[in-house]
Amino acid sequence: MDRAEVLLIGGRAGVGKSTVGWEVSDRLRVAEVAHAIVEGDFMGQVHPAPPDDPHRAAIAERNLTAVWANYAALGHRRLVYTNTVSVLAETEGTFRRAMGADVRIVRVLLTATDATAEQRLRGREIGSELQRELAGSARKARLLDERAPADTVRITTDGRTVMDIAAEVLAATGWVTGREERDG
Structure with a gap:
């Protein structure tokens, strides 16, 4: 396969993007499917933000381009990428630009109710960010619901296991056949 492919896993804070992304990666490893995984939130983590890049989009793109070039040089053509708004058309x-003009993009939007997201955030946010995370999560859920492109696969995470969610996410990619996954 010469064409690069990226699985974008987006969703509000507390929906389980990172956890599901790592489970997808584990399933791909077991099925011996070559891939790389990137936590997109880390690509733009710099403070203060560059004056010409207040939303950190340019530095995140530069970092993704550099990281992907390293993975591609090793022969990788598949990327699992988790980030809240990664599924948006923009x-x-x-x-x-980072992976090639003909990259195949698979968008998966994980969803959860406000109550589920709050429960998960309360379990992980032990510092001063809880209130900002709760407000931001609700705001991003509305934004994603309104603006995710029509080809985005929407997967509800409420009351489901990580394994079940990851299986559904992976099915959207076509990267693993049923036999490879069962045998792994």
Whole structure:
């Protein structure tokens, strides 16, 4: 396979993007499917933000481009990428510039109710960010619901196991046949 492919796992804070991304990666490893995984939130983590890049999009793209070049040099053609808003149409250019104009993009939006997201955030946010995370999570859930492209696969995470969610996410990619996954 010469064409690069990226699985974008997006969703509000507390929906389980990182956990599901790592479970997808584990299933791909077991099925011996070559891939790389990137936690997109880390690609733009710099403070203060560059004056010419207040939303950190440019530095995140530069970092993704550099990291992907390293993975591609090793022969990788598949990327699992988790980030809240990665599924939005306006991010498509970032992935085309970083991974190649003909990259195949699979968008998966994980969803959860406010109550589920709050429960999960309360379990992980032990510092001063809880209130900001709760407010931001609700705001991003509305934004993603309204603006995710029509080809985005929406997967509810409420009351489901990580393994079940990851299986559904992975099915959207076509990267693993049923036999490979069962045998792994």
